[in-house]
Amino acid sequence: MNALTLVSFFxxxxxxxxxxxxxxxxxxxxxxxxxxxAGRSLTFPIIAGSLLMTNLSTEQMVGLNGAAxxxxxxxxxxxxxxxxxxxxxxxxFLPRFLKSxxxxxxxxxxxxxxxxxxxxxxxxxxxxxxxILLPSILYSGALGLMxxxxxxxxxxxxxxxxxLVLTIVAVGVGGAIYALFGGLRSIAISDTINGVGLLIGGLxxxxxxxxxxSDGHGILAxxxxxxxSHPEKMRSWGTEEQSVPFSTLxxxxxxxxxxxxxxxxxxxxxxxxxxTLAEGQKGVLLTGLLxxxxxxxxVLPGIIAFHMYTGQGxxxxxxxxxxxxxxxxxxxxxxFAAAMVGAILSSFNSALNSTATLFSxxxxxxxxxxxxxxxxxxxxxxxxxxxxxxxxxxxAPLMASQESLFVYVQKVNSLYYVPLLSVIVxxxxxxxxxxxxxxxxLVLGCVIIAAFYFVPPLTGVVDFVSNFHFIAIVMVxxxxxxxxxxxxxxxxxxxxxxxxxxxxxxxWSKAWPASxxxxxxxxxxxxxxx
Numbered sequence: 001m002n003a004l005t006l007v008s009f010f011x012x013x014x015x016x017x018x019x020x021x022x023x024x025x026x027x028x029x030x031x032x033x034x035x036x037x038a039g040r041s042l043t044f045p046i047i048a049g050s051l052l053m054t055n056l057s058t059e060q061m062v063g064l065n066g067a068a069x070x071x072x073x074x075x076x077x078x079x080x081x082x083x084x085x086x087x088x089x090x091x092x093f094l095p096r097f098l099k100s101x102x103x104x105x106x107x108x109x110x111x112x113x114x115x116x117x118x119x120x121x122x123x124x125x126x127x128x129x130x131x132i133l134l135p136s137i138l139y140s141g142a143l144g145l146m147x148x149x150x151x152x153x154x155x156x157x158x159x160x161x162x163x164l165v166l167t168i169v170a171v172g173v174g175g176a177i178y179a180l181f182g183g184l185r186s187i188a189i190s191d192t193i194n195g196v197g198l199l200i201g202g203l204x205x206x207x208x209x210x211x212x213x214s215d216g217h218g219i220l221a222x223x224x225x226x227x228x229s230h231p232e233k234m235r236s237w238g239t240e241e242q243s244v245p246f247s248t249l250x251x252x253x254x255x256x257x258x259x260x261x262x263x264x265x266x267x268x269x270x271x272x273x274x275x276t277l278a279e280g281q282k283g284v285l286l287t288g289l290l291x292x293x294x295x296x297x298x299v300l301p302g303i304i305a306f307h308m309y310t311g312q313g314x315x316x317x318x319x320x321x322x323x324x325x326x327x328x329x330x331x332x333x334x335x336f337a338a339a340m341v342g343a344i345l346s347s348f349n350s351a352l353n354s355t356a357t358l359f360s361x362x363x364x365x366x367x368x369x370x371x372x373x374x375x376x377x378x379x380x381x382x383x384x385x386x387x388x389x390x391x392x393x394x395x396a397p398l399m400a401s402q403e404s405l406f407v408y409v410q411k412v413n414s415l416y417y418v419p420l421l422s423v424i425v426x427x428x429x430x431x432x433x434x435x436x437x438x439x440x441x442l443v444l445g446c447v448i449i450a451a452f453y454f455v456p457p458l459t460g461v462v463d464f465v466s467n468f469h470f471i472a473i474v475m476v477x478x479x480x481x482x483x484x485x486x487x488x489x490x491x492x493x494x495x496x497x498x499x500x501x502x503x504x505x506x507x508w509s510k511a512w513p514a515s516x517x518x519x520x521x522x523x524x525x526x527x528x529x530x
Contacts, residue, residue: 047283049192068302072233079294101500134392141344194342202297252468419445433486
């Protein structure tokens with residue numbers, strides 16, 4: 001990394017920190033609503049920027065472009081199908097969440113079912129985030145930084161293992177400071193600024209990459225080069241041999257996106273902080289519009305890299321970093337590296353803030369000390385957050401033993417995604433399904449998926465039907481089981497959702513036209529690349 005690259009890197013990083021500090025220095029974090037939900041004051045640009053940046057991580061940028069290097073345009077399903085679920089979030093889930101005035105997903109489950117459901121969901125979220133999500137973000141982020149910033153040369157540390165641990169600790173401590181001292185508002189603002197930088201940087205890579213493969217004749221010539229040289233890579237419909245077959249778009253891929261964008265505490269906590277329902281809907285739908293740009297900077301660079309490096313021994317997961325290094329000018333490399341650091345910190349601090357929120361509100365306040373003041377709850381959140389950050393930093397280096405981190409994380413996430421989604425959907429759509437059915441679904445769902453994933457005689461079933469179809473089957477079975485229990489042993493009184501009156505619940509007048517327009521664009525994108 002030359003001096004110009006280093007200067008641009010530190011300049012952009014410092015600029016983001018300064019702007020965030022300036023905008024949040026007078027925030028009052030003594031009250032839990034201010035600390036956990038930014039005082040319910042977020043407007044749609046901040047919500048959209050924070051949603052986008054919380055979603056982006058090194059694992060996604062490297063992994064999805066690596067998948068495109070192998071399978072081509074069909075992996076854009078992870079970005080484009082997300083738009084369908086974001087529309088669902090804006091029009092179905094968000095109004096119901098905001099109506100109850102909750103801070104966490106388990107808190108809503110306590111209102112719909114009982115406190116046991118809340119406790120089970122909270123345990124699942126906290127364990128999954130602390131043992132899987134946080135360590136994977138730290139590990140993949142550290143690997144990305146080591147390559148992008150050439151830290152081995154910069155620091156003079158020869159041992160990869162030592163450098164990995166030190167980088168993990170640096171990212172972990174930096175992210176924890178943002179998350180635990182600044183609260184949700186500081187996270188959301190820094191996310192938005194970094195989101196703009198990452199979007200600009202990602203599009204610059206496409207511009208310089210297409211220009212490079214056209215020998216300087218422009219991006220349109222580069223696009224034509226890809227279409228004529230690799231037509232098989234430019235098809236939106238994945239074959240059964242590829243990582244995302246087209247048929248799975250309607251089963252597992254849709255369900256995983258549905259959980260992620262509609263019920264995942266790490267993601268949707270910033271929508272709970274919306275100033276009004278209309279602002280929340282605009283923020284979620286703007287995120288959907290921005291996700292349609294995702295294939296440009298999360299998929300197309302992988303195809304460009306395939307054209308440039310095929311036959312040169314470059315591995316799929318290393319292709320994106322190699323492309324960035326080769327096509328970006330030095331000052332822009334530093335700028336993009338800073339935006340990447342922002343993406344890594346954003347993913348980590350958002351997950352850590354959500355984990356601390358779940359523990360402090362749904363365990364400490366709800367179970368351990370019901371009479372705790374707001375100041376005590378915020379203090380408990382910070383202490384628990386630091387403990388979880390330390391645990392994540394300790395677990396993260398162990399991820400190096402996995403052959404494919406992306407595949408491992410996706411697989412393990414399915415353990416809790418499907419049971420939680422099934423319970424929340426049934427909770428919203430029915431009035432008489434009892435708490436016992438939801439509690440049974442949470443436990444059975446995790447056990448069944450774990451058994452078929454990790455018990456050798458059963459793993460062949462998943463391989464035979466495809467993992468994405470398998471989790472869809474489990475989802476259907478869990479829903480049917482809960483409905484059957486609700487029919488046989490219904491609640492004594494039907495559940496009626498109460499309006500907490502936390503914010504203005506007037507929906508955005510343009511929400512339906514905007515939603516329909518987004519869905520039309522999704523179909524158009526797929527038809528354009530058959």
